[in-house]
Amino acid sequence: MTPLSFLVLTDHSGHSDQNSVYSLVTTLAADPRCAYVDVASRGDARNHAFFRGGNAQVLGTRVTGALVYDAEGAAFASADRSLDPTAYDVIWLRLPHPVPTAFFAFLADLAPAPPAASGPVIVNNPAGIAQTGDKAFLQHFPDWTPPARLVRTAEETQEFLRHFPLVLKPLRAYGGKGILRIERPDEVEKVDFTEPYLAMKFLQHVSEGDKRILVVNGRIMAASLRLPAPGEWLCNVAQGGKSVSAEVTPRERAMIEALSPTLLHHGICFAGVDTLVGDDGLRVLSEINTLSIGGFPQAEAQTGRPILQQTIDELFTYCYDHA
Numbered sequence: 001m002t003p004l005s006f007l008v009l010t011d012h013s014g015h016s017d018q019n020s021v022y023s024l025v026t027t028l029a030a031d032p033r034c035a036y037v038d039v040a041s042r043g044d045a046r047n048h049a050f051f052r053g054g055n056a057q058v059l060g061t062r063v064t065g066a067l068v069y070d071a072e073g074a075a076f077a078s079a080d081r082s083l084d085p086t087a088y089d090v091i092w093l094r095l096p097h098p099v100p101t102a103f104f105a106f107l108a109d110l111a112p113a114p115p116a117a118s119g120p121v122i123v124n125n126p127a128g129i130a131q132t133g134d135k136a137f138l139q140h141f142p143d144w145t146p147p148a149r150l151v152r153t154a155e156e157t158q159e160f161l162r163h164f165p166l167v168l169k170p171l172r173a174y175g176g177k178g179i180l181r182i183e184r185p186d187e188v189e190k191v192d193f194t195e196p197y198l199a200m201k202f203l204q205h206v207s208e209g210d211k212r213i214l215v216v217n218g219r220i221m222a223a224s225l226r227l228p229a230p231g232e233w234l235c236n237v238a239q240g241g242k243s244v245s246a247e248v249t250p251r252e253r254a255m256i257e258a259l260s261p262t263l264l265h266h267g268i269c270f271a272g273v274d275t276l277v278g279d280d281g282l283r284v285l286s287e288i289n290t291l292s293i294g295g296f297p298q299a300e301a302q303t304g305r306p307i308l309q310q311t312i313d314e315l316f317t318y319c320y321d322h323a
Contacts, residue, residue: 003035004089004319007060007120009051011095012073013043021094023297025067027308033316037063038083041076042095053102057082086110090319091122093129096292097174104130121322123315124290125267132266132290135171135198140262144255144285146201146278154188157199161185165202170195174291203284205277210286211246214295214307215271217314218260221307222299223248243295245302252283259288269318 006028010021029037040060042051049055059079067075085091091107104126110119131137138145151157151168160166161182168191170178181202182188191197207228214221225246248256252275263271272295274287300307 001033001320003033004316004323005035005087006037006090006092007083007085007088008037008039008092008094009042009058010039011042012076013041014096015069015073017069018294018298019069020294020296022067022069023300023308024094024311025063026065027312028315029063029065029067031312031316035089038081038088039063039067039076040079040083041073043073044076044079046079051103052100053104053106057084059083086119088120089323091120092315093122093124093126094292099129099291101130118323121319122267123269123318128263128266128268129290132263132268132271132288133172133174135169135173136196137288138198138285141259141285144258146203146276146284146286148198148200150196151193151199152196153193154191157182157188157191157197158185160199161188163201166199167202168197168199170197174289200286201279203276204279205281208277209246211248211252211275211283212243212295213248213252213256213273213275214293214299214311215256215260215263215273216311217269217318218256218264219314220248220253220256221296221311221314222303222305223252224295224299224302243298245299249283255283255285259285263288263290267322269315 008021008025025037025039028034038060040047040058044059046059050058060081060083061075061079062081107122107126136150138148149160151160165183168180168182173179180191209225209227211223211225213223223246224243226243256273259273268290270293272289272293273285275283276286278284296307296311
């Protein structure tokens, strides 16, 4: 197989030593299937125009050994190469929210769909991120989710609330932001319906934890259980929860098998699939995350398995299949 060249797009300004990009890129750079890998950061002020979708060139640096985290961002501050994204075989997005719509549109133009001229493989595909990042996308999988409905008005929400308490999820929210728990009709009157919500049945066993399953190229890499902070019901670590290693149940494996063909069809190689315990004691699908999925080095440390290399193996398989 011909070695592939990679451009990794990230944002070091919000990184900690726990960010997966460092160990993933280091593993990638050492792989003989990698011709070379360059990295460019949105955290570099010189790159602001590029990451807004208004500049064809970006400043970056080549990874010649390990990519090492530094609180001052030394690996990115020394960026001295003007990089042309169209010159790479693969563009790997390791960007956190928020990402401007114009930037996704700019990237999509770099990799036109067949039968147009070929361009770099983009992981994950920007159009796929836009589609799957909308909470309404969960409605594609009614067999695996709690009862859910798209609601645009207080009247629609109150009608659905007649059956059970609800959780309202803004369609484009992330990191647990903007999620509302609704139990009484009067609470609905306080909700701003400028934008629609995905309304889902509130699950009584939510305190048993939100399990994040790491999926790469349709294959399960590992899982972790995120538990809510004492007295809270949201399990997001950013909201004060904690994370521990977890096993994947046969039901969850069947769930991933059902989801993966659709995700791959949309150009999603990396996904974080979240499950909660339903009222019947079985885990159900609660979220699909497809932008800058992390947790890989932590999973390797917790399991003792070569998660990082297995992840890079699946990345290459995906890229060769889509080149």
